[in-house]
Amino acid sequence: MARRLRRAERSRRKLLIHTLLTEAEKTPGHAGPLPPLDSAWELLARAEARAPRAVNRMLTNPYTGSWAGYTTRLMRKGIDGVGPLWMHLGHAHAIAAAAAIRAELDFETTVPAWHGNAVLPSLGMARFPGTGTFSSVTVRGVNGRYFVSNAETTVRLPTAPESDAPGWWGIRRVRSQVGSQRFSLWLDDLDPYRGLYEPVPPERLPGGDLADWQRLIDEACRLIAAHLPGLARIMPVGLASLVPKPHVLFRNPSASTGEAFGSAVVGLPADGMSLAETLIHEFQHIVLGGLLHLVELYEPDPGERIYVAWRDDPRPVSGALQGVYAYFGVTAFWRALHQAGQSPQRSGFEFAYWREQTWRTLRVLRTDATLTDAGRRFLDAIAGRLGPWREEPVPSEASRLATAARQDHLAGWRVRHLRPDPVVVAELAGGWLSGRPRPPATLDATGLPPTPVPDGGWSHARMDLIRLAVGGTPASPDGRPPVVPGATAADLAYTGGDFLEAIAGYRRELAADPDRPTSLVGLGLALCARGPHPAARALLHCPELVRAVHRRLRVVPQPPTVEQLASWIGQLVPD
Numbered sequence: 001m002a003r004r005l006r007r008a009e010r011s012r013r014k015l016l017i018h019t020l021l022t023e024a025e026k027t028p029g030h031a032g033p034l035p036p037l038d039s040a041w042e043l044l045a046r047a048e049a050r051a052p053r054a055v056n057r058m059l060t061n062p063y064t065g066s067w068a069g070y071t072t073r074l075m076r077k078g079i080d081g082v083g084p085l086w087m088h089l090g091h092a093h094a095i096a097a098a099a100a101i102r103a104e105l106d107f108e109t110t111v112p113a114w115h116g117n118a119v120l121p122s123l124g125m126a127r128f129p130g131t132g133t134f135s136s137v138t139v140r141g142v143n144g145r146y147f148v149s150n151a152e153t154t155v156r157l158p159t160a161p162e163s164d165a166p167g168w169w170g171i172r173r174v175r176s177q178v179g180s181q182r183f184s185l186w187l188d189d190l191d192p193y194r195g196l197y198e199p200v201p202p203e204r205l206p207g208g209d210l211a212d213w214q215r216l217i218d219e220a221c222r223l224i225a226a227h228l229p230g231l232a233r234i235m236p237v238g239l240a241s242l243v244p245k246p247h248v249l250f251r252n253p254s255a256s257t258g259e260a261f262g263s264a265v266v267g268l269p270a271d272g273m274s275l276a277e278t279l280i281h282e283f284q285h286i287v288l289g290g291l292l293h294l295v296e297l298y299e300p301d302p303g304e305r306i307y308v309a310w311r312d313d314p315r316p317v318s319g320a321l322q323g324v325y326a327y328f329g330v331t332a333f334w335r336a337l338h339q340a341g342q343s344p345q346r347s348g349f350e351f352a353y354w355r356e357q358t359w360r361t362l363r364v365l366r367t368d369a370t371l372t373d374a375g376r377r378f379l380d381a382i383a384g385r386l387g388p389w390r391e392e393p394v395p396s397e398a399s400r401l402a403t404a405a406r407q408d409h410l411a412g413w414r415v416r417h418l419r420p421d422p423v424v425v426a427e428l429a430g431g432w433l434s435g436r437p438r439p440p441a442t443l444d445a446t447g448l449p450p451t452p453v454p455d456g457g458w459s460h461a462r463m464d465l466i467r468l469a470v471g472g473t474p475a476s477p478d479g480r481p482p483v484v485p486g487a488t489a490a491d492l493a494y495t496g497g498d499f500l501e502a503i504a505g506y507r508r509e510l511a512a513d514p515d516r517p518t519s520l521v522g523l524g525l526a527l528c529a530r531g532p533h534p535a536a537r538a539l540l541h542c543p544e545l546v547r548a549v550h551r552r553l554r555v556v557p558q559p560p561t562v563e564q565l566a567s568w569i570g571q572l573v574p575d
Helices: 002-024 037-050 052-061 063-079 083-103 207-227 229-238 272-292 317-339 346-366 373-389 394-415 422-434 461-469 489-493 499-511 519-530 534-541 543-553 560-573
Strands: 107-114 117-120 122-128 134-142 145-149 154-156 166-168 172-178 179-185 242-244 263-267
Touching: 002 037, 002 052, 002 063, 002 083, 002 229, 002 272, 037 052, 037 083, 037 107, 052 063, 052 083, 063 083, 083 107, 083 117, 083 134, 117 134, 172 207, 179 207, 179 229, 207 229, 207 242, 207 272, 207 317, 229 272, 229 543, 263 272, 272 317, 317 346, 317 373, 346 373, 346 394, 346 461, 394 461, 394 519, 394 534, 394 543, 422 543, 422 560, 461 489, 461 519, 489 499, 489 519, 499 519, 499 560, 519 534, 519 543, 519 560, 534 543, 543 560
Parallel strands: 179 242, 242 263
Antiparallel strands: 107 117, 107 134, 117 122, 122 166, 134 145, 145 154, 172 179
């Protein structure tokens, strides 16, 4: 399937580029100081006649898609964007020049240069320091030798363009082989259209980081090939290029866009397992992005209304569906490692966590009215695989930690993104003030649609501490565990198993700030860990209601504590 999607994407881009260049020629001044755009199309045609694979390589370059999409939007809106429109349109000449070089043609053309940097996509970048912000340079090829020059300087491309040379930075490639399976990933830190939204300047990867990427890619590829061999065979087709970013402690930041089929932006991970998880996650996004260019799985609905475990804000159907498919792949990875006994604490926790979180969103999506018939079949197929995994045993401690982590995130989302019905809030506040022993309401209709605007901040410290405990974050070079940003004494006590101390700590935090979402949920978790408790039920299942009522009661003499009120409201929540 990945090969078919790539072929479809190549055809789509060819049509998009032809349409873009044809429309652009109708715009006065579209070329700026560059040649007419039809010369770029002619050079591409020459390259295709000589070496079709050279043009295919350019069409399947992920950032050709990003460039075409971005520039088309500028044309439709009649705006310049980052830099004048002729710079973006003129990138077609750079694509054609790169194709001509790959086809070993003799040619000459002019391409745009940003701050003196002239990128030849998929090859590298010629550097002309001290040049103006928006300028142009000449690219020419003679008898298999290729040069980029301005009025003062000429840069000769090396025989292997991915290598560096005076005035030239090549786009580096990392190769890895596991048995007969070969992996090859470009680390593109140069292409201006490698970003997610708009052009970005080059960010050259330091040599030391390049060595780290090679080591981690080797580790990740070994894991994927050993534990998911079927995926390992098709992944190189759909994931060809990474945009490397710096390491972020306790995070595996990554992102991709449907326009850049074959590429993902990835932060330097902590270890090979983290990178393998990220590569699988982004590969799933890439495949689904390509599929969505061919098949409509849902009707347009931008409403941000669905809870997902992988984001802190409500998501539209499109985002939720993307996440389900990505984390279905992530779940499969951790399941395979768990079955093989690889890092049992970590893989058991991650498998238990992601199978339930993915299933929760999948269950909601399968009943959504915006799904098309194809969308329902797509999700039904995932459910047919994921459903039985929920019955597979995991160690009790991994299950306990995963359950607590799921409760933590969902309750934190609820308290920040759900607004209780004011009528219910007023009724509960009045019931408390009248001294009623039981709340005069039910929870059947206490919620309104979620809002994307959060009410209060959120800390991931407890999840970070759990992952640290199960081996998800390596120790620092001196052997000591890293400091977890945002972790409080109560968080440390809770994740360390000292629940009485955690309860006392969260009570102190709420005494100082009864609105703090992390403390509200933390108290619920710590109380729950000690056994059934009405306050725990309320703080984990309807914390937004507890906080809203408590806000009303703070203005009266001797208001209740958050815990007292939660215990009262908790009578409405079943065990």
